[in-house]
Amino acid sequence: MNYEYSQKEFEFFIELYQMVSAYSASHPMDTGGADCEKNIQGGVEKLGQTPYLKLGVSDVENANGLVTLMGAMEVVAAVSPSLYLTAEYSMRLLGRALAKWGDEKQKQAFLNPLISGSAIGALALCEQTVNVDNEPLAATGEKQGSTVIISGRKQFVVNGPVAKVIGVVGTCDGKPAIFLVDGDAPGLSINRTEGSFGYKGACISEMILENCRIDEDRMIRCSEKEDMVSVLRLWENQILTGASLGLMRASFESARDYAKSHKTGGKPIIAYQEIGFKLAEMLTLFQTSQMLAIRAAWTAEKQPREAFDLTLCAKVFCTESAARVSGEAMNIFGSSAYFGANPVEHAYCCARYGESFGTSTELSRIKIGDAALGIKP
Numbered sequence: 001m002n003y004e005y006s007q008k009e010f011e012f013f014i015e016l017y018q019m020v021s022a023y024s025a026s027h028p029m030d031t032g033g034a035d036c037e038k039n040i041q042g043g044v045e046k047l048g049q050t051p052y053l054k055l056g057v058s059d060v061e062n063a064n065g066l067v068t069l070m071g072a073m074e075v076v077a078a079v080s081p082s083l084y085l086t087a088e089y090s091m092r093l094l095g096r097a098l099a100k101w102g103d104e105k106q107k108q109a110f111l112n113p114l115i116s117g118s119a120i121g122a123l124a125l126c127e128q129t130v131n132v133d134n135e136p137l138a139a140t141g142e143k144q145g146s147t148v149i150i151s152g153r154k155q156f157v158v159n160g161p162v163a164k165v166i167g168v169v170g171t172c173d174g175k176p177a178i179f180l181v182d183g184d185a186p187g188l189s190i191n192r193t194e195g196s197f198g199y200k201g202a203c204i205s206e207m208i209l210e211n212c213r214i215d216e217d218r219m220i221r222c223s224e225k226e227d228m229v230s231v232l233r234l235w236e237n238q239i240l241t242g243a244s245l246g247l248m249r250a251s252f253e254s255a256r257d258y259a260k261s262h263k264t265g266g267k268p269i270i271a272y273q274e275i276g277f278k279l280a281e282m283l284t285l286f287q288t289s290q291m292l293a294i295r296a297a298w299t300a301e302k303q304p305r306e307a308f309d310l311t312l313c314a315k316v317f318c319t320e321s322a323a324r325v326s327g328e329a330m331n332i333f334g335s336s337a338y339f340g341a342n343p344v345e346h347a348y349c350c351a352r353y354g355e356s357f358g359t360s361t362e363l364s365r366i367k368i369g370d371a372a373l374g375i376k377p
């Protein structure tokens with residue numbers, strides 16, 4: 001594979017960076033609160049005016065599918081982790097599910113508004129208090145004529161409080177399905193989860209479905225041969241890998257600039273060898289992560305059967321590296337890291353999430369070990 005991005009791709013990344021940075025400077029998106037929520041919705045609309053939301057979902061001129069997407073993910077996550085999470089859980093989870101398994105009518109009604117950024121979606125996969133990698137899906141849909149009646153409880157749903165449509169993952173007749181439920185549907189309760197440790201601007205909620213009714217044509221199914229939950233997990237792990245790259249970029253660049261400008265003991269701290277070693281370690285982890293993430297994205301595009309294990313390797317390495325790089329950035333900032341709206345502090349909090357979100361770092365290692373031994377799940 002070729003690791004080099006083309007001139008056109010670089011130009012797109014620069015335009016994306018300038019657009020998101022300018023918007024985020026006048027519309028804070030990582031502080032939490034009502035204004036922040038409005039700003040993020042505006043941010044998603046702005047992303048809808050670029051090819052960003054389409055990447056990985058449909059063909060984009062001068063773009064190389066998931067490989068271009070990985071580079072673009074780094075750019076958006078570095079500027080605003082909360083905008084990134086909102087846009088990704090909307091587009092690269094629910095949007096990709098609609099693009100892959102939805103019928104034309106569903107695409108028209110639900111996918112097009114997500115691509116244009118005029119609506120935000122959510123995907124509720126994980127069950128209450130448990131990781132779906134350990135236990136079967138508990139949310140169920142029961143068919144009654146042309147109606148499906150859904151019941152279940154989901155613990156954490158990114159975009160739950162702001163989503164126009166939520167893809168609830170469960171089973172119907174014993175087979176996996178995604179139920180497309182309107183955000184304000186009768187029988188659906190959304191309880192916002194406040195005070196998250198990172199991704200402070202993202203809206204997250206618990207969801208309870210009690211006899212929530214949808215028409216049968218709002219149900220998405222996959223083919224018998226596919227494992228829907230594993231595919232959704234793969235996509236979520238790609239999102240967390242992309243987030244880690246952005247968090248590392250933000251942490252490294254902020255720490256490098258601070259080390260050059262902040263003086264103590266009569267000289268800038270970059271003059272102390274130990275600070276230089278820290279920056280060298282951070283850059284090494286960041287660049288190694290970039291290469292592995294791009295290779296995993298390329299494999300998912302070109303050799304999808306081999307993508308599952310490699311994506312887990314990339315997710316483990318990149319999320320753990322992001323935690324380490326942002327932690328070192330905190331040390332370089334010293335006491336300044338603990339006060340005010342500091343990008344390094346926020347990157348550190350977001351990075352810690354990456355290890356537990358999606359297939360957790362512990363479960364990923366178990367799966368990677370099984371794959372190394374040739375044990376099939």
Ligand SMILES: Cc1cc2nc3c(=O)[nH]c(=O)nc-3n(C[C@H](O)[C@H](O)[C@H](O)COP(=O)(O)OP(=O)(O)OC[C@H]3O[C@@H](n4cnc5c(N)ncnc54)[C@H](O)[C@@H]3O)c2cc1C
Binds near residue numbers: 131132159356362
């Ligand atoms: C802020 C936030 C937002 C989220 N948004 C969404 C969303 O939009 N949609 C969605 O579907 N999900 C979402 N999730 C769920 C998330 O992706 C996790 O999968 C889910 O939280 C798993 O829960 P848990 O880690 O508490 O699981 P648990 O299964 O309770 O795991 C607890 C701990 O035990 C470890 N563990 C579990 N099983 C094993 C094992 N077999 N061997 C060794 N160790 C093990 C885990 O690694 C973890 O460290 C979100 C989670 C958070 C925190």
